Amino acid sequence: MVVEWSAASWPAAVIQVSVAVAAVTVLLGYAYSTYHYGKWKRLGVPHAGEPTPLLGHLADTIMGRMALVNLVHAFYGQFDGCRYFGIYEARKPLLVLRDPELVHSTLVGDFTHFYDRNANKVSFKHDKLFDHLVNLRGEQWKAVRAKLSPTFSSAKLKSMVGDMNECTERLIENLNGQITSNNGVCIIIDVTYSSL
Incomplete structure (x- = not known):
């Protein structure tokens, strides 16, 4: 079968092909x-509702409607009551651990398998602000973790609690002083606190 093109059928054919290509x-x-x-x-993992195409479950955060922490x-x-659940960060599935024992066994006991967890694939060679344990990968992460682990032992963390409480009390006193003096300064503090 031979299709003949005429000047009258040319625009209609182009439109049909364009619509078909766009639809596909x-x-x-x-x-x-x-x-x-x-x-x-x-996998039978409890998970959040239907994700938004391309944005996953972070659509509200990406669109600026809700802070990530909220x-x-x-x-x-x-x-609540689940040891873990699944969400999608864009197209990538993420498993969120809720059970403290599961978190401990994963991050401490099995850390050799999970040291690149959700690390950004961006180079931080020139930006030292973001060059920390959360963003490091591979051998660099292992080296920094080996240096930091002794710093955060149970005994050292317990000894820091007093200093942290003292600093917190001074902060509250200073903020209360600013509020009572009311010298035209507006202070907005967004604090998120949760316990496991």
Whole structure:
């Protein structure tokens, strides 16, 4: 079968092909952005509701509607009684541990398997502010952890509590003084506290 092109059929054919290509592109993009979203269900892991394509469960944070700490707190409360739950950071599945014993066994006992947990894939060679244990990877993480571990032993942490309480009391006194003097200074403090 030979298709003949005429001047009258040319614009209609281009529009039809363009619409078909656009539809296929949208469908492929949707499939790509939602491909991993069934992982927690398949594994039988408790998980948050349906994620937003491309944004996952962080859509409210990415769109600026909710602070990340509030979003995580909401998820944490939603899965009260569960030892762990799953969410999606964009397309990437994340397992969130709630049980302190599970957290301890993972971060202490099995740290050799989890030292690159959710570390950014960005180089911090020139920005020392972000060059800390949470953002380090691989051998660099292991070296810093080996240096820091003795600093945060149970005995040393217990000895720090008194100093931290004293600093906190001085901060509260200073803030109360600022509030009572009311010299045109507005102080806004956003404190998030939770206990396991």
